[in-house]
């Protein structure tokens with residue numbers, strides 16, 4: 001079976017041709033990162049307009065590189081949730097137009113769930129189930145019990161910022177370019193980096209909680225980098241200056257980046273361990289989303305998997321970030337299981353679970 005996958009949920013316009021749910025015949029991604037970097041984050045209106053410009057050339061390139069004719073495609077798969085609605089609509093409209101004009105089935109998939117299917121792409125040995133799934137991206141930090149690639153039960157999620165968003169905000173505080181995750185990662189890999197310069201708070205929430213919180217860590221980094229704001233002035237008393245931060249030298253930026261990354265990743269392993277303790281039948285750990293490219297995430301989870309006798313599955317770097325191969329691949333599995341949508345399929349800002 002050959003499917004065409006389409007992705008446009010945020011700032012990547014992507015199309016891919018997938019054969020038999022894991023073989024990537026082509027995967028084309030047009031990234032808008034450079035345009036949004038100027039604004040320090042994704043500007044939704046600009047994102048939709050660029051998707052509109054990019055969608056047809058990207059689709060054409062994916063079909064050409066795969067060496068298939070449109071008539072030979074068995075189904076059209078599209079990421080229709082979650083994301084920026086204006087962005088989702090561009091990919092969804094293209095998918096509907098193709099489905100209608102070629103008279104091929106249309107399948108809508110959840111982008112977050114598709115991140116957890118990325119480790120299957122081009123892989124010899126896919127994960128075994130039941131598995132622990134962790135999606136760590138710019139918009140999501142979610143932990144799942146996965147009884148199969150399509151049967152997911154959410155165990156926990158962030159109650160405030162997503163981890164990728166926290167990395168990006170941390171980088172902005174440290175005056176590093178957007179998107180900040182890779183820059184923080186690179187600084188933290190410096191052999192001289194001191195990841196204990198500041199003992200940042202690691203959010204645990206309630207004793208049995210599998211949720212995440214990154215806003216406290218972000219504020220702690222802000223104070224460590226820029227100093228604590230003045231306490232309120234009391235009438236008749238002189239204004240007290242709280243704690244000015246030491247000068248933000250290059251070495252301090254590097255050490256704050258490393259300390260931030262240590263705390264951010266530790267929060268993930270603590271919750272993953274809790275989930276493994278309460279779900280002792282899990283046999284593998286699957287991680288997806290842009291932050292799964294992080295060096296410390298990869299090394300810490302390698303240890304965690306070994307300690308828990310689980311296999312670890314993290315996608316190849318090119319499938320960690322947003323792409324249409326993961327969308328097409330998950331859609332193939334759903335289609336084989338009998339799932340099919342129609343032209344009323346809607347663009348939805350939130351994830352299914």
Ligand code: KG4
Nearest residue numbers: 137138139164181182185290291294321322
């Ligand atoms: O999955 P993704 O491409 O988009 C969303 O669906 O959100 O993830 C993008 C996020 C950004 O926040 C980026 O800073 C982060 O992934 N990221 C990283 C690394 N590479 C990308 N974060 C930490 N370390 C990295 N090496």
Ligand code: ZN
Nearest residue numbers: 137289290322
């Ligand atoms: Zn994503």
